């Protein structure tokens with residue numbers, strides 16, 4: 001029995017293969033096996049199935065020799081694999097039965113898997129969704145990243161409410177999903193000397209320094225309802241064999257071991273910062289190590305085609321996920337000049353036709369800059385090339401805008417100062433064929449703020465927008481199986497069809513008027529809330545009130561995302577409840593507020609925000625007068641798997657960044673796809689969600705982007721005390737300072753960010769935020785209308801499938817065709 005994915009779907013054969021893995025791969029006995037062992041054996045058996053398709057896909061791509069695209073991302077936030085693989089292979093029910101016959105439950109086994117958490121947040125999860133969509137649409141796309149030994153830290157919360165960080169040794173239990181490729185390895189050089197050759201053409205010879213080995217690990221990416229199975233190649237750093245034989249010979253054993261440690265250190269840990277740069281040497285080494293190994297691999301694959309190097313852009317597109325892989329630009333120049341012996345203009349022509357650059361944020365502190373002395377030390381040849389690119393580029397700018405010194409200073413790849421710094425966004429911009437932002441508003445902001453000069457120089461057609469998307473496989477079918485089933489049976493369309501053509505959801509609109517359908521829809525939401533409550537009960541021991549509205553904000557902790565606004569709103573609500581009589585309270589819409597998210601370990605204000613949330617929760621959850629109407633939970637250690645439980649359970653979710661700061665947001669899409677409504681600012685993809693689902697179905701508040709600059713100016717130059725500007729907020733802040741949630745002094749630095757300067761405009765948006773939440777309450781009271789909104793929201797989310805986004809990249813950027821396996 002071979003199913004449409006070309007895999008064996010016979011339950012008997014499935015149990016056989018699982019037992020076989022227990023006995024051989026795990027060297028254990030089936031009669032005394034724990035859940036972890038059973039998970040591992042099941043995973044290995046699923047892996048065997050995927051491998052067949054993976055091999056066939058790679059062979060097919062090699063034979064057809066199409067243009068390929070490579071997605072270079074320093075982060076891939078994959079989460080768990082088993083459930084997703086079973087669904088994509090259409091084997092879930094067979095494995096459920098087979099696992100049952102062996103005396104285990106598939107649901108339990110799924111819980112044994114550790115998340116692959118090789119990312120911080122939105123950018124890393126986007127990369128994972130894009131891999132799923134590429135495979136599902138038969139596009140020849142590979143991902144390239146790093147195989148960090150430690151993913152994003154595990155977050156613990158101390159009794160006082162402080163975030164503590166523990167390492168995440170995710171590979172400790174073995175990883176059945178990766179295939180080590182010790183035969184695929186490249187040497188990567190650091191430090192040393194670069195000498196320009198006298199005969200010129202910009203060539204040089206780079207020697208000496210340290211050489212490190214990059215070893216490939218492949219992760220299979222199965223498409224949905226297709227045999228195409230793509231590849232994610234992750235690099236591990238290792239000392240070069242026999243690397244420091246001299247030290248051993250000299251009896252310096254420890255010195256030799258130390259140098260081997262430093263090679264391994266490169267891929268040891270994912271940097272846990274998002275939106276701030278620190279200029280750390282090891283991070284720059286990670287970036288070069290990864291881009292150099294990936295390019296070497298891409299070029300080797302291209303050369304196997306036997307084509308001449310000037311055809312490189314016809315066969316290769318490389319997408320730069322933010323500026324992190326920008327060194328690929330000078331690295332390709334180095335290879336073309338120093339190794340391929342091309343002349344400068346020819347090489348630059350190739351480079352600028354291969355790369356594409358996506359920007360993910362306009363926050364100034366997130367724009368990568370590397371100190372020139374550091375770059376010169378680690379990558380002397382690349383620094384020369386960057387200077388050469390800069391000189392030629394600035395000559396062209398001078399020609400177009402004669403005498404405009406300030407423009408030259410702004411556009412230069414080198415920022416003056418002590419030390420001078422290399423501006424990676426400028427380099428990525430001039431070295432790429434096209435540049436895009438990740439939502440309409442964001443792409444406009446990119447073009448009118450950080451890259452304005454470049455739009456004036458290159459013309460606007462080099463700049464575009466690709467609004468982000470999410471994979472409906474993981475973010476609906478997998479995380480919300482009951483809703484998925486209801487959709488299929490209502491539309492009378494097999495899920496394999498609508499999951500790959502999400503606009504089909506539009507067919508649900510007419511069922512919003514169907515009472516029976518609404519009841520089923522609401523019952524599923526209720527069961528998802530109970531599933532979340534059960535999860536919290538078993539992991540944290542809290543009993544959650546599932547009769548209340550569930551209000552969720554889950555994302556990295558950051559001032560611009562304004563978790564502060566949310567928690568201050570909670571305190572405001574608490575104070576109002578306290579002031580009411582019991583009879584008045586009875587009329588209030590009961591609400592449970594959930595937060596989850598990690599703060600960068602060095603981000604003091606973000607950590608203090610967590611501390612405040614935890615202590616507000618401690619107080620209000622223990623208040624017998626109010627606790628039936630308002631409770632609050634901070635769920636530790638937010639992850640992809642936790643999101644899969646939280647999102648389907650949400651009635652309302654918060655996306656409340658200061659206008660113009662959140663490039664897109666992608667969890668907003670996940671909530672709405674699962675029938676949760678959205679309260680948010682007019683920012684990022686919220687705007688496009690409202691366009692699709694109708695403004696009557698979202699709760700907008702707050703100032704708009706064009707007002708932000710002036711409001712900030714007012715805070716600095718004409719400050720108005722909070723007591724005058726927003727008395728309701730002032731009252732909340734005073735209660736916190738006054739010690740209602742424990743020692744008020746602790747929170748002064750946080751409260752003062754609002755009292756002084758208020759860069760993220762909490763004061764300006766507070767009243768309008770509270771009004772929006774009141775409208776949410778009113779709307780929720782009319783449950784029938786609410787469920788209609790919920791249905792209409794899901795029904796109109798088709799645009800936000802990452803399939804649409806990836807097709808946009810394939811057509812408007814990479815010029816890529818689908819290459820389906822087994823269809824010719």
Ligand code: 26W
Pocket residue numbers: 120121122123124126273274275276277322360361366367368438468662663664665666684
């Ligand atoms: C160098 C430090 C650093 C690390 C990561 C700076 C910036 C980043 C990322 C670009 C931050 C990030 O994840 N940005 C988010 O990207 C998502 C996917 O496009 C968007 O949906 C989010 O709005 C954006 O904040």
